[in-house]
Amino acid sequence: MKLRLLTLAAMFAALSAIGALIKIPVGIGSAALDTVPALISSLFLPPVYAGAASLVGHLASSLSAGFPLGPLHIIIALEMFVILFVFTKLHQKGYHFWKWVFFIVANSVLATLPFYWIISPAFFIGALPGITLATILNASIAMIVSPVVEKVMERVKTHA
Template sequence: MKFRRLTFTAMIAALSAIGAMIKIPVVIGSAALDSAPAFLGAALLPAPIAGAAAAIGHMVSAELSGFPMTLPFHALIAIEMFVVVYGFAKLHQRNHHLLKWLFAVIVNGILAPLPFYFLISPQTYYAITPGIFIATVINAVIAGLCLPAITKVTGKVGDTCR
């Protein structure tokens, strides 16, 4: 089973990297389709590994943009992405289907940019949040459309790689 988990982890990380190349125009930052595959990872992987795939996806997305908000800020965002997808995966595995989407959109789209209110300026938060929110919704819609097929193919809801 370890080989299967490694294979799914590599697949999700690779899909996150590919999604990172599909940019969503925002005022400042590197919004992309990097978290949709990580949300799908919630159906295949343990929560910590799905979260790690999200963090990797964000770092690839930021690197492809030239780290527009500096490496330390993007490291913070990668940690936030880990937390968002970890929480999403836990809610998915407990069959909280509506709550997991609300969690993902609110935490990633509104709360995750909040540190930049204090670290940079309130104006930065207000400038980046609409774009990040829209990117989060797009990622969630893509994952939401694909997740039923993933669940049907794997035959389980949650970690299939135990």
């Protein structure tokens, strides 16, 4: 069972790394689709594994962009881990509406908030619209794809 979880986590981390290469210009930077696979992984993985997939996805995204915030990306990757950990817990408890609300608020406002003091208030205000747009884009794609993936997995279980 543990090997299956590790394999699935590695697969979703790899998909997050691929999503990190898909960049959409927003505001000061660009939005990457690195969080979509991590959000979908919450359907199949325990919280720690889904968080790890998200952490890897963010590091791959920042690496492909040239680490514009330098070592601060480690803080962001850890924030992503925590956000996906809580998101997965909410999913497991059946809070299907609130998990999306939590993700959008946590990933856009709460994750950006420390940079108000670390970098500057101007950075926070300038980055917030782009990050919010990227968060909503990632969440929207995951919301659309998740039910389809769940149905496919159900069919695979019944025919395997």
